[in-house]
Amino acid sequence: MICIPIRRKTYKSALETFIMAQKKADVIEVWFDEIKDLTDENLSKLFKTKKVPVLYKYQDGKNFERIIQFKPEFIDFDLNSSKTLINKARKISPKSKIIVSNHDFDKTPETKDLLKVLKQMHQKGADICKIATYANKISDSIRMLSLLSQQNSSTIMICMGKEGRITRTTGHLFGNYLMYASLTPRDRTAEGQLTVDQLTEILNDY
Structure with a gap:
């Protein structure tokens, strides 16, 4: 499934992008906590236009109570988030799938350390584990793909940077x-991220 992230400062811009992105995405990730003029009315309008699943990227939590009421299909919590917070999300929106994520913007840790991170994510109650690291060499990406192939549960493993595109x-x-x-x-949220048109063209070749 292709997920398009939306990172906007105003509600108007977020809504316009949200509507456009739904034509090309299977899932839309919205950085709600960065929308400065987000109101209950605005949230309601946005969710009423929803045609594909929404992924709420939890950041500072200032909009958590309001957004969770709309039962987004996915909620992405950083690994540092408390288990209490994650359990609260489950209680209010039990059908939402919980993604627990961890990012390393400098390197790709050793495989044994990545395994420890995955274990911590499962302990936090993740339905889906997400690890994003920076690939300084192509072998970093190969290690990540190898580890990904060994997982028996829903997992997302991505490398950032030029060497991570694979x-x-x-x-x-x-x-x-x-x-x-x-x-x-201009909408890229991470180094090395392709546009949806670029990715779709590549996938069509498989």
């Missing part, structure tokens, strides 16, 4: 639950 274009072959792609080049 994980974005072939990850689905190794079991990636979601593949992230931006709507346009």
Whole structure:
């Protein structure tokens, strides 16, 4: 499944992008906590236009109570989030799938350390584990794909950077639950991220 992230500062811009992205995405990730003029009315309007599943990327939590009431299909919590918070989300929106994520913007840790991170994610109650690291060399990406292929539960493993692009274009072959792609080049939320048109063109060749 292709997931398009939406990162906007105003509700108007977020809604416009949300509507456009639904034409090309299987899932829409919305960075709600960065929308400065988000209101209950705005949230209601946005969710009423929803045609594909929504992924709420939890950040500072200032909108958590309001957004969770709309029962987004996915909620992404950082690994540092408390288990109490994650359990609260489950109680209010039991059908939402919980993604527990961890990012390393400098390197790809050793495989044994990545395994420890996956274990911690499961302990937090993750339905889906997501690890994103920075690939300094192509072998980092190969290790990530190898580890991904060994997982028996829903997992997302991505490498950022030029050397990580292979994980974005072939990850689905190794079991990636979601593949992230931006709507346009200026909408990229991570280094090495392809646009949805670029990714779709590549996937059509498989």
